[in-house]
Amino acid sequence: MSAARGHACEGSGSTPLLCPSAQPTLAGAVLVGVVDHASGEPELAYLEEPIPVTEELLALTSPVRPTEVFRFAAPCQQGVCAHWSGSDCRLVERIVDLLPATALTLPRCAIRGECRWFAQSGGAACRRCPQVVTQNEQPSDEMREAATPR
Ligand code: SF4
Numbered sequence: 437m438s439a440a441r442g443h444a445c446e447g448s449g450s451t452p453l454l455c456p457s458a459q460p461t462l463a464g465a466v467l468v469g470v471v472d473h474a475s476g477e478p479e480l481a482y483l484e485e486p487i488p489v490t491e492e493l494l495a496l497t498s499p500v501r502p503t504e505v506f507r508f509a510a511p512c513q514q515g516v517c518a519h520w521s522g523s524d525c526r527l528v529e530r531i532v533d534l535l536p537a538t539a540l541t542l543p544r545c546a547i548r549g550e551c552r553w554f555a556q557s558g559g560a561a562c563r564r565c566p567q568v569v570t571q572n573e574q575p576s577d578e579m580r581e582a583a584t585p586r
């Protein structure tokens with residue numbers, strides 16, 4: 437992975453790093469952005485502050501699943517996640533390898549200091565992050581390949 441800055445298993449202190457494309461059912465999950473589909477290409481609008489997940493929040497997206505229109509962050513699950521290599525997140529490696537950068541500058545993002553993707557891949561992850569939809573029902577070939585564990 438060309439842009440990797442080395443792996444990091446934990447954030448500051450003993451706080452686990454956050455996965456920025458997590459399931460809202462995970463303990464500690466917060467809403468970090470809303471996917472804008474207006475242009476035809478998904479683009480994440482980042483919240484200024486994360487919002488704790490509640491049943492009411494999740495109900496807002498009905499009838500589609502929350503992960504189709506919201507992005508959630510939650511503590512990285514490491515060994516119970518299909519993308520975990522044993523020391524790193526392979527998902528962000530594939531994202532950086534396979535997807536084009538869609539942002540020229542780093543998005544304003546409230547979780548950068550705790551984000552596993554940024555800790556691992558730096559700005560290369562952030563410049564690709566806005567196009568990521570956790571539950572993408574119409575992925576490009578590159579997106580599908582990036583999302584598939586090898
Ligand atoms: S913009 Fe960067 S720091 Fe923020 S969630 Fe995406 S990869 Fe992580």
